[in-house]
Amino acid sequence: MEDGMEHSSGTEDGMSERSGAGSRGTLGVAVIGTGRMGADHVRRIDEVISGARVAAVVDIDAARVKRLADGIEGCTPYTDPAAAMDDPAVDAVLIASPGPAHEAALLEAFARDLPVLCEKPLTPDAASALRVLEAEQALGHRRVQVGFMRRYDADYRSLKSLLSQGTYGRPLMLHNRHRNADTPPGFTNAMMINDSVVHEIDVTRWLLDDEITAVRVLRPAPTGNAPEGLSDPQLVLFETAGGQVVDTEIFVNCGFGYQVSCEAVCEGGTARIGDDRGVFSNTAGRWGGAIPPGFVERFEDAYDRQVQLWVNATRRGEVEGPSCWDGYAAAAVCEAGVRAQATGERVTVELVERPAMYR
Numbered sequence: 001m002e003d004g005m006e007h008s009s010g011t012e013d014g015m016s017e018r019s020g021a022g023s024r025g026t027l028g029v030a031v032i033g034t035g036r037m038g039a040d041h042v043r044r045i046d047e048v049i050s051g052a053r054v055a056a057v058v059d060i061d062a063a064r065v066k067r068l069a070d071g072i073e074g075c076t077p078y079t080d081p082a083a084a085m086d087d088p089a090v091d092a093v094l095i096a097s098p099g100p101a102h103e104a105a106l107l108e109a110f111a112r113d114l115p116v117l118c119e120k121p122l123t124p125d126a127a128s129a130l131r132v133l134e135a136e137q138a139l140g141h142r143r144v145q146v147g148f149m150r151r152y153d154a155d156y157r158s159l160k161s162l163l164s165q166g167t168y169g170r171p172l173m174l175h176n177r178h179r180n181a182d183t184p185p186g187f188t189n190a191m192m193i194n195d196s197v198v199h200e201i202d203v204t205r206w207l208l209d210d211e212i213t214a215v216r217v218l219r220p221a222p223t224g225n226a227p228e229g230l231s232d233p234q235l236v237l238f239e240t241a242g243g244q245v246v247d248t249e250i251f252v253n254c255g256f257g258y259q260v261s262c263e264a265v266c267e268g269g270t271a272r273i274g275d276d277r278g279v280f281s282n283t284a285g286r287w288g289g290a291i292p293p294g295f296v297e298r299f300e301d302a303y304d305r306q307v308q309l310w311v312n313a314t315r316r317g318e319v320e321g322p323s324c325w326d327g328y329a330a331a332a333v334c335e336a337g338v339r340a341q342a343t344g345e346r347v348t349v350e351l352v353e354r355p356a357m358y359r
């Protein structure tokens with residue numbers, strides 16, 4: 001299989017510099033944060049991914065990591081990320097703690113020159129993302145792949161290749177829809193941008209190969225299904241440096257399931273992904289298909305491919321995929337988006353000059 005997803009012992013090529021990794025032939029991963037996403041990555045590395053194993057699990061919830069580690073051979077539980085990274089069985093780190101905890105874990109990984117797959121967002125604001133970007137530059141080489149997993153989804157990859165090949169001519173606009181059935185407790189207006197729209201920020205930059213320069217947010221009358229204080233849905237508008245306009249409907253309490261779609265409007269036609277997944281049926285005077293309940297089901301293949309390609313690249317001693325620059329640029333757009341949301345104004349995005357390491 002192209003991405004090396006089948007179970008096999010794999011070949012031994014260029015592992016991380018941590019002693020012992022090469023001779024074991026399998027990448028020992030510490031998963032930091034074992035909640036919804038981290039526990040799913042633990043299962044994925046344990047059951048799906050080839051060439052890697054879960055060497056350590058880390059969470060501030062000691063009982064949780066003990067339970068998880070008990071079910072995995074050779075896996076040690078930790079409550080302190082730094083202690084896990086000092087474990088000689090750990091060659092690489094997957095960060096799946098909440099966004100505000102990412103910076104500290106990233107800096108600990110840099111201090112040990114360990115490769116990292118960091119769940120989105122890189123960090124929750126532009127200043128901390130810039131500190132991470134500068135710390136990685138100080139190492140002199142890339143260490144981080146950011147978990148913008150939509151870049152690994154088959155539909156998004158098809159759309160990207162249509163746009164790159166110019167099949168429909170120059171792209172003029174993107175129309176995105178991003179709907180979640182409901183939100184976890186404590187979900188805020190800022191999280192609608194930082195946690196949810198951050199995916200559209202990344203796919204916009206990636207699909208159009210351009211930076212986002214300004215953001216506006218419109219807030220229609222909210223649904224009665226949203227928790228008190230949450231302005232849901234919202235319409236987020238981006239302008240790009242090349243003059244394209246991108247709209248994103250973010251609706252995180254739509255109630256009926258998980259839907260993500262993207263339509264590119266180009267000079268010579270349009271291309272749309274995300275509407276037609278799975279079995280299409282006709283029965284009892286109705287037609288239609290199923291809507292996945294959540295992101296885990298919708299993007300399962302993308303998460304698998306993202307982690308497998310990270311493991312493959314890491315074992316070759318390389319770093320691929322979304323970079324700290326992508327994480328920083330997304331954080332800067334998010335920050336502008338949160339300001340635009342609060343003020344109703346058009347807010348411009350300020351970026352530092354792109355360092356040579358990320359060109």
Ligand SMILES: NC(=O)c1ccc[n+]([C@@H]2O[C@H](COP(=O)([O-])OP(=O)(O)OC[C@H]3O[C@@H](n4cnc5c(N)ncnc54)[C@H](O)[C@@H]3O)[C@@H](O)[C@H]2O)c1
Pocket residue numbers: 032033034035036037038058059060061081096097098099101119120121147149195295
């Ligand atoms: N790519 C995606 O589609 C996707 C989907 C969901 C979540 N995420 C991202 O994954 C990350 C985790 O989200 P989640 O939904 O799993 O959150 P969660 O709240 O379910 O889990 C977070 C876990 O981290 C632990 N934790 C908190 N602080 C910690 C620290 N300092 N060190 C170690 N562990 C700590 C918590 O105890 C909890 O078990 C976030 O960055 C989130 O944005 C990505």
Ligand SMILES: O[C@H]1[C@H](O)[C@@H](O)[C@H](O)[C@@H](O)[C@H]1O
Pocket residue numbers: 180195196197199252295
């Ligand atoms: O953290 C999650 C995750 O990133 C999902 O992919 C997204 O659809 C949700 O809106 C967000 O809350």
